[in-house]
Amino acid sequence: MPVYIRKNVSFTPPSIYNMQLEDDNDYLLDPDQLRDILPQPYRMIDKILTQLLESVWEIVETKDNALLAEARKVRPPLFDEAQRLDKFQKASAMATSTDEQYIFFGLPNGLAAMDSLTQAHLHSWHEENVQITNIKTHAIGPETDLLITLDDMGTARLFLWAYNNICFIKALNENAPESTSKILCQKCEASKKGDYVGAVFENTGTKEIWMEVHKSPIESWLTELEGLGAAINKQKDENRESKEVETKDSPAVGHDGEESHNTSHLENTSIEKLGIKFSIPAQVLKIKPPPEQPLPGNASSSLASALSKVDTGDVLGTGLSHILSPAHLESRDQIFNHKHEQHLKYLPTEKEEQEVQATFHFLCASSMINLGLDQSSANDHPVILAVWWAGAPHLCQYSLTKSGGKDLEYKPDIVWPFTSTITCSATSDCTTYLAVGLENGNVILWNRQIGLCKGVLSASSKSAVKSIRFLDPCLFPLDIPHYPPYPISAATFLLAECADGSQALFDTCDGSQQIPRCVADKPENDEDKQSLLQEDKQSLLQVISALPELMIYTQKDGNMYIKDIGTGAALCQIGLPATHTVQNPWDPIFAIGGGGQILYLKGEGTEIDEEGEATDISSVFMYHLRSYPLLDPYWNRGYIGRELNVYTTAVDRIAPLMQERMQQQALRKPRLQQRWSQLRSELDVIQMARQAPLNSMRITTPSSITSSIMSEVRFRKSRASVI
Template identity: 85%
Template sequence: MPVYIRKNVSFTPPSIYNMQLEDDSDYLLDPDQLRDILPQPYRMIDKILTQLLDSVWEIVETKDNALLAEARKIRPPLFDEAQRLDKFENASSMAASTDGKYIFFGLLNGLAAMDALSQAHLHSWHEENVQVTSIQTHAIGLEGHLLITLDDMGVARLFLWAYNNILFIKALNENAPESTSKILCQKCEASKKGDLFAAVFENTSTKEIWMEVHKSPIESWLSELENLGTALNKQKEEPRENKDHEAKDLSTAGQESDSLQESQNVTHNDSTSLEKLGIKLSLPVQVLKIKPPPEQPLPGNLSSSIASALTKVDTGDVLGTGLNHIVSSAHLESRDQIFNHKHEQYLKYLPLEKEEHDVQATFHFLCASNMINLGLDQSPANDHPVSLAVWWAGAAHLCQYSLSKSGGKDLEFKPDIVWPFTSTITCSATSGCTTYLSVGLENGNVILWNRQIGLCKAVLSASSKSAVKSICFLDPCLFPLDTPHYPPYPTSAATFLLAECADGSQALFDTCDGSQQIPRCVAEKPENDENKQNLLQIISALPELMLYTQKDGNMYIKDIGTGAALCQIGLPATHTVQNPWDPIFAIGGGGQILYLKGEGTEINEEGETNDISCVFMYHLRSYPLLDQYWNRGYTERQLTVYTTAPQRIATLMQERVQQQALRKPRLQHRWSQLRTELDLIHTARQAPLNSMRITTPSSITSVLSEVRFRKSRASVI
């Protein structure tokens, strides 16, 4: 019997509920089942070891990728042409003079001075157990310099450098060795010309912190230095007169010059030499004393009555710090008791110990401007400071004190100006002429004030996620010059403002009027902390270049405008930078030579460790990559030009005289049209109102022709 089979028949697949489940125990489907399941606790140990192996592998892979990415980076060229300086291998600090001629070294037992170009040891000041850790220099007169040092025991000292001699003036805080209470100096800085300096002191027993401002007797020092120069010249002439004039041997003369040079380089204490010469230097005078604001919350008013409390309250004419208020201490205590009783169940979770914050002060000496009324009798072009701007760590307001007040015995007085800010102040900076004052805040904003006109110039946003770490004003010669057509007299110039954030990013702003204040990103936020830059100092002769270090201890020279690293300062393989965040270095010789302290140790044959630290010199002028910056020839430009009213009037009159030739043909043309205009006015007055139709130029022309025709006809008659 024939069977008919249909073609293209599709059978219905079985239901998913009827499908046979896969056998999880089948080792062919799961290779991990080839081994038997471990019993406890070995199974847990296996999981821990597997997890540990995976985490270690991830760490190894991350480091391998980081090394690979680091190897692929384009590294700046290495500037390793270092010359070893055999002197001052135990230097604990280093600073260059204002003119760059001298380099001052802080030693373990004193202070030394060296010529920046010839590396000749000029003079030393010796004192046992005095390790100088910080040096600041300020020019006094033509050849003198004021030196402010700070040692490891917190003692600040003043010196004068003149006639190749280090002259000791005074120690600001002298502590007896047997005293239990000591006064330490946290910070000591002076104004640009050294006529004023301020120091922050701390009492170790009472934990009291205050700041003192002293005035330097510059005029007295200059006259005393002249007397010192005369005495030194006489002292040098006396041994020359006693020499045997008959000895004319060249070798003998060479020996005498060598002995004279050695006598100048002998290490000794200069206080004894001044006493022998009969010269005593004048001492500075204290002019102001400032105490830090109290910790939060503010203390109450201690007055016994409301009437006495009202006498201590501020008038309210200007903003204050909030210390002089009318709220009594008893009222504040009662409010605290009410709060503690209401939230007693939550107070036990509060920390018992309070966090101790370091009380540090940052201050700037400011010249005369329109921001403060006192001291305006001085000319704004006078670069002597008349006020002091101070802010304390953790505070949100900046105070300005006048330095021209005569407080008498009471040197503590209220600030003249108080600027409150919306966030905690983290850094501040002023321009060289103190025209601009910039304040960096914790919220990433930068406030820029123009003190010459007395207005807030801009509120800049450096970062939205990080606080501002440091601010630096660049040289005005870097800003493109745009000479205005009007007014004809010179006005304020512009410059760049470099802001560094805590996350490592850097932004460049300009202070030009009418600018959009859009920051130029100089450095992005680094991926890791190893690549964070620590900005150190701008090279004075090359204002476009700056030195910075990284966490690994390498020092670089970068272009501020582009943010690119030009070269890496290379130390020998046996040496490293002593402290990457605070290296010991100085730039002398007009920015031509870099002095850097390198730290290193070596093990001798006997197994002992020897210190081989020393100072290295780098001749920046001889490095080929920096030739393009040396050849540019930067033109010095003042950030602010102070012009008086007579100077502005004279300039405007001179401009008017120069434009006289252009105004003469205009006046002639004007006089030629005046007769026509007078005829029109005369005709308009004589014509009746109904007949006046001066709507088009054609009607005016017809009227004028009619008037002229009548005049000619009358003359004929």
């Protein structure tokens, strides 16, 4: 039956006596409900605006708290006693020699050398349109250094520094100007004493990347430099005689400054006029990076040929040599894609291109090298090259003494796999210790000399390890043992820096619990990328060699500081003039010379004149660290050098023991005389005790018998100690 309802009918409201007095929905009790509920879509817009307002307010409050915390910080004193150098204002790189007597500057048109104490310009090497961006030095002889440079065009060059002259050796990658594809050098480093030089190259045309190792003919270089020194001295004598003749003929010459300038010019150009050719390094090894994931299949036509290419299994490998064919791998991919088709659509389609980079170390002989690969004339010469590539979990080791003939590319002799991707690595100066930092925040420490893993150190549980470095062994508080008389193994500190800005200090001592000492905490509110406290992240740069307790670091805001490594406290801030700033906070141009007493820093700046044109006023500033009062306690301590590689042989241990016994011989002589003087009386007492009858023995007081027995026991013990 149909029901008819009339429209626009208003019902009578309830009586006031029937109204509930405590109604939570009543606007009289809840003022927030005074306004009616908004209909859609205005209700959604209101929620979005409210959430936006709250988010903005949180950002403002965070920045306000950051500025307040920054203002409450205790600022280290400012060290702004800088002296401007008029020379080398356009320096693009800076490095110091191994003995810190000379400073080398990379310039837009070559390379220059300066005395670190007197700031006198010694020599220059000029080449048009060659801007040196990186310089590394290695000592190969007395007052002789090997210089390795990289320019802005990716060309690596080798130089020799001797007799105040820069001698050009060779460019490792020479490109013709008309060639379309060029070979660029990504990285170039050498071993500690310059025995081997390693370089990573990239072909811009084929996108191929590989690494080469060259052996340096150091003995030939030193012999050729002796002839260079004799030729330079001969030329100096000829110049001096010619000047004496000119002085007699015309006594009124120019000023002293002009004469010295002409003399230095003759000395600098003498190396170019002599025409001495130096020996060229020889290539001994070529390494290619591992292929991208997934690994390619075995392209052999038959199973027998595939098995012939597979490793024997005696040592661990990288997994490249397998018998899986491309068809088998393709079928497995199809099965996987069919099974997980509903999930694969959520994967990112664009792959991130990861830059292929190599990190390598030259290692000396140790107990962790297979027999036959450690053939070397001396223990301090490298025999193994350790290489790992970015994004790979393997550390590959290649022998440098293997004579492969013309085949310079061969498989690694030793492969160390790790549980996570390798992010950084470091070795001690003597290559005794090897530390490997992983992406999961762990550090693997190996003692290569005795062939043991010292432990797995946890630097961080949430961040990857960014850098590792071994500190000077003299900083470790190791007491000198009284016994044994020969030196025992030493220890040192290991400084690990994580990607989140935290820094931890470990020790390599035996029996340590490996509990890290926190040197620097990660900045607060690290998850907030817009936080101003991100500028507190430190970038560790270099340890001051004369003061191994101090380190120079920079922050994101461009400020440079000197801090105590043990406590993590900043001692002072290196202040530039107000018109200058550090060129690159993560890679500033600086060097420490003069035995660690002088800091050279490049500051860049621009000046705008009245016409609105900008003028480059960049310059190099010099800081005398010895004159700063806060560093006096560190200078007065007097650090004593200590060797880290202390492992004595049996012959070295026997000699100190025999010497100690000979020194104690004088102390044993009076003891022997005293024992021989008491021997007669003790023998008489023992003889009387044996000749006495049984009844008399019972009557004898126990004290006399006990004393005789005890004297005999003491005699035997003393005799055994003498023997």
